[in-house]
Amino acid sequence: xxxxxxxxxxxxxxxxxxxxxxxxxxxxxxxxxxxxxxxxxxxxxxxxxxxxxxxxxxxxxxxxxxxxxxxxxxxxxxxxxxxxxxxxxxxxxxxxxxxxxxxxxxxxxxxxxxxxxxxxxxxxxxxxxxxxxxxxxxxxxxxxxxxxxxxxxxxxx
Amino acid sequence: xxxxxxxxxxxxxxxxxxxxxxxxxxxxxxxxxxxxxxxxxxxxxxxxxxxxxxxxxxxxxxxxxxxxxxxxxxxxxxxxxxxxxxxxxxxxxxxxxxxxxxxxxxxxxxxxxxxxxxxxxxxxxxxxxxxxxxxxxxxxxxxxxxxxxxxxxxxxxxxxxxxxxxxxxxxxxxxxxxxxxxxxxxxxxxxxxxxxxxxxxxxxxxxxxxxxxxxxxxxxxxxxxxxxxxxxxxxxxxxxxxxxxxxxxxxxxxxxxxxxxxxxxxxxxxxxxx
Numbered sequence: 001x002x003x004x005x006x007x008x009x010x011x012x013x014x015x016x017x018x019x020x021x022x023x024x025x026x027x028x029x030x031x032x033x034x035x036x037x038x039x040x041x042x043x044x045x046x047x048x049x050x051x052x053x054x055x056x057x058x059x060x061x062x063x064x065x066x067x068x069x070x071x072x073x074x075x076x077x078x079x080x081x082x083x084x085x086x087x088x089x090x091x092x093x094x095x096x097x098x099x100x101x102x103x104x105x106x107x108x109x110x111x112x113x114x115x116x117x118x119x120x121x122x123x124x125x126x127x128x129x130x131x132x133x134x135x136x137x138x139x140x141x142x143x144x145x146x147x148x149x150x151x152x153x154x155x156x157x
Numbered sequence: 158x159x160x161x162x163x164x165x166x167x168x169x170x171x172x173x174x175x176x177x178x179x180x181x182x183x184x185x186x187x188x189x190x191x192x193x194x195x196x197x198x199x200x201x202x203x204x205x206x207x208x209x210x211x212x213x214x215x216x217x218x219x220x221x222x223x224x225x226x227x228x229x230x231x232x233x234x235x236x237x238x239x240x241x242x243x244x245x246x247x248x249x250x251x252x253x254x255x256x257x258x259x260x261x262x263x264x265x266x267x268x269x270x271x272x273x274x275x276x277x278x279x280x281x282x283x284x285x286x287x288x289x290x291x292x293x294x295x296x297x298x299x300x301x302x303x304x305x306x307x308x309x310x311x312x313x314x315x316x317x318x319x320x321x322x323x324x325x326x327x328x329x330x331x332x333x334x335x336x337x338x339x340x341x342x343x344x345x346x347x348x349x350x351x352x353x354x355x356x357x358x359x360x361x362x363x364x365x366x367x368x369x370x371x372x373x374x375x376x377x378x379x380x381x382x383x384x385x386x387x388x389x390x391x392x393x394x395x396x397x398x399x400x401x402x403x404x405x406x407x408x409x410x411x412x413x414x415x416x417x418x419x420x421x422x423x424x425x426x427x428x429x430x431x
Contacts, residue, residue: 021171028179035186049358053368054192058395063191116191119357126353128360132420136201144193145361152369153240 044069044083049121051147062114063144064101066094068127069120080123082131091127094134102140116144194364199419215285215345217246221363223354236362243347243370247414250287250339257287259413260336264378287339290412292331298324330409334382338413346417367418374414379406 046069057063067083082089084097102110115135119128135143219239220228227234229242248264250257257264302321309317331337347367351360375387383390383406390410394403 017172018168021168021175024172024175024179028175028182031179031182031186035182049361051194051361051365053194053365053372055195056192060191065191116193121356121358121361123357124353125351125355125357125360128357129351129353132198136198139200141198141200143196143198144191145196145364146191146193147361147365149192152373153237153366 042067042083043072043086043088044081044120045072046118046120047122048118048146048148050150051145052150052152054147054149055144057114057116057144059112062105062109062112063116064098064113065116065118066131067118068123068131069118080120080127082127091130091134094131095138098135098138098140112142113140114142114144115140116146118146194361194368196364196418212285212344215342217243217345217347219347219349219363219367221349221351221355221359223352225356225359227363236359236366239363239366240370240373243367244374246284246347247341247370247374249284257339257413259334259338262336264413285342285345287341289337290327290331290340291337292328295324295327295331299328326405326408327412329405330412333406333409334413340412341415345415346419348419348421350421364418368416371414371416371418375410378413379410382406382409 044067046067068080069083070078070080071088076088082091082094084093089097098115102113105113117128117131132143135141218228218230222228227236227239229239234242248257299321302317302324306314306317306321349363349367351363372387379385379387379390387407387410390403390407394400394407397403
């Protein structure tokens, strides 16, 4: 006749999962805040080539993008086109665009602007070359040929 | 009738819903990471200026035609061999040696150098002739320019100071490398030319291989002299621009293996240079 149970195992109650949604929601919010959303639509299909000697530009606000590829919407044709910001453009518009984009940077950073060329790997060089010539004329000489990373090709070392 | 007890809604599935949302978000957002090959385009050339032609042996010609085939120094080549051939160009010297020297050390002595036959048919003549940068000469130049800076007119002073600084950098380079070194002639460059119908992928692969050759040689030299790869030196300097000693090391490596990859003026698809 004892008041206390001895030796008997207490049944452990199941851990409450009520806070799990909160935790997951926090994760969700974290990711939503941390990921940078694309600010512009991609209107052209770009599969970037692979390369090994890649550099990353640390200051993203200095980069301006030029996309070249076939239009996503095939009503606009199947030939490669140039996309500046949100619009299809001609190579001849690149100079004006560069001047405009340069104005969005502070004066001390204007010379540090990078132009990232996101070009589909199947594109012929003709259109790329004409864009490059326009960039030269606009004195936007720092370019980045955007690519995805791969290992170096068989080196002898 | 008994009144039903108000039941609590089971919140167990909330977690699942939230997880679904989370996973949906993870899958649909692309974390923008923009990486690529850096290039500096040449400034626009006024149409009425003739660009001086460098000596044939000082130029490593890479041409890509409309079928994405390579013509390197006048011979067709598989892209897999391009890197090694580029390295040969950067290592070998036109005086018949397939290595260059730093101090008493021979760089690239045991390497398999692919001999390049130039367009004129001579093997050695296809390599640029490396020139000695000797401590005594550099010292003399520094002394000379120090005098010039003093007596120069005020408006020219800055230009001369810049030259003086270049020579001083060379002296630091010699100290860091541990001896006199041979530099590539200033006109030596890797020239790439492509057709309007070359595919962008091929173009980029060629650029990549050329860059890779330079990077690997720089890494090699940097490792043997400073114990870290060139890439790391650049990263360290990128984080702290005040780091003078790292900058000096970078300058030293660059002095031995300069990166001069140029893109020739574009030509019409119809041009028959291939």
